[in-house]
Amino acid sequence: MADTTIDFQEWTSHHVRRFRRRLLHWFSAHRRDLPWRKDRNPYAIWISEIMLQQTQVATVIPYFERFLARFPDVHALAQATEEDVLQVWAGLGYYRRARQLHTAAKQLVAQTNGRFPQRVDQLQQLPGIGRYTAAAIASQAFDVPAGILEANTQRVYARLLALEGDPRRGLAQRILWQFAERLHAVGEGKAGELNQGLMELGSLICSPTSPACTRCPVADQCSAQRNGDAAAYGTFSRRPRVTELHHAALLIRRGNRWLMRQNDAHQWWTGLWDFPRIELPAELATAAGRSSPSVKGRHQPLPADVAAKLQELAHASYTLSCRPHHLVGRLTHSVTRFRIRLQCIVAEGHRIRLAHLPGQWKWVEPSAHSLPFTSTARRITQQILT
Numbered sequence: 001m002a003d004t005t006i007d008f009q010e011w012t013s014h015h016v017r018r019f020r021r022r023l024l025h026w027f028s029a030h031r032r033d034l035p036w037r038k039d040r041n042p043y044a045i046w047i048s049e050i051m052l053q054q055t056q057v058a059t060v061i062p063y064f065e066r067f068l069a070r071f072p073d074v075h076a077l078a079q080a081t082e083e084d085v086l087q088v089w090a091g092l093g094y095y096r097r098a099r100q101l102h103t104a105a106k107q108l109v110a111q112t113n114g115r116f117p118q119r120v121d122q123l124q125q126l127p128g129i130g131r132y133t134a135a136a137i138a139s140q141a142f143d144v145p146a147g148i149l150e151a152n153t154q155r156v157y158a159r160l161l162a163l164e165g166d167p168r169r170g171l172a173q174r175i176l177w178q179f180a181e182r183l184h185a186v187g188e189g190k191a192g193e194l195n196q197g198l199m200e201l202g203s204l205i206c207s208p209t210s211p212a213c214t215r216c217p218v219a220d221q222c223s224a225q226r227n228g229d230a231a232a233y234g235t236f237s238r239r240p241r242v243t244e245l246h247h248a249a250l251l252i253r254r255g256n257r258w259l260m261r262q263n264d265a266h267q268w269w270t271g272l273w274d275f276p277r278i279e280l281p282a283e284l285a286t287a288a289g290r291s292s293p294s295v296k297g298r299h300q301p302l303p304a305d306v307a308a309k310l311q312e313l314a315h316a317s318y319t320l321s322c323r324p325h326h327l328v329g330r331l332t333h334s335v336t337r338f339r340i341r342l343q344c345i346v347a348e349g350h351r352i353r354l355a356h357l358p359g360q361w362k363w364v365e366p367s368a369h370s371l372p373f374t375s376t377a378r379r380i381t382q383q384i385l386t
Ligand code: SF4
Pocket: 156, 159, 160, 205, 206, 207, 211, 212, 213, 214, 216, 217, 218, 219, 220, 222, 223, 224, 225, 230, 231
């Protein structure tokens, strides 16, 4: 990055004012009607910003509306149980976000009776709120002139400046944060509108692979566009390679209820309920996969050697005594850079005493449950156990 050449000189107060005027004008005509833009409620803005981390706008909208209906303000969220919060969040993924929201709500109520601080550094004291989220809340709710940098804006800024290299790293990040602040340095207000306009520009016009420069309101102030190859700037280095894992979910029944466990603090989906899972060595996954999940509606038995090995693994993982016998379905799902192939295996339990198993366990009737399930547990109950 040492050879990156940046000319900030062009961005004089006059140049910044012109840029802001055009962007704000464009944003007022093209802004999407999103539920968290209805007013300047810091609570709603905070929830939306946390949900939008790692998740697309279209996916977030129904979750946001359900969350606000269930927890309309920070007091309601602080008073909820963690299970209630996780249940409303279930399906959105990255559950640490929900737990941090809940902790931060309790902290806010305890410290300020639920009032949001207005300064970026104060907001950053709350769990789960980094520099970007703090600046987004402060600017949109309180019109604090604070620059933002997230996936869309870093691409836009990198192109405006024709900044070479990966905009997420080292010196490039520092330059882009400085640039984000510079856009607010002329002191003309409308900080929230400006930040939303910048993100909207990145989302609707300045897309990662095919920026629509001919429709861009600030094209004549954009160095990448002038260089004639806008898409070459603001791009990321390659994502890490996907790693494949094999798991088995053990489906153990008692009457109309199924054995489930709550994932503990060292596991993915902490706090959510799942069927007991075991990680399979690749050769065992291949051997189990030789069974067909169903032939003419009849489930196929597992090979004896596979069943015996699964029995050992269930005991080693959870001290769980059971006899796995049939493969009844397969699911594939992804977590961060892992793709998990999940084999769903019915097993017969032997004298299972929940109190003797490590962690939290329950016999659950899926149709009557009020527990937060993992999304795969929901898929199993909806697609395989019905
Ligand atoms: S001119 Fe093109 S590259 Fe530059 S900000 Fe607009 S859309 Fe992005």
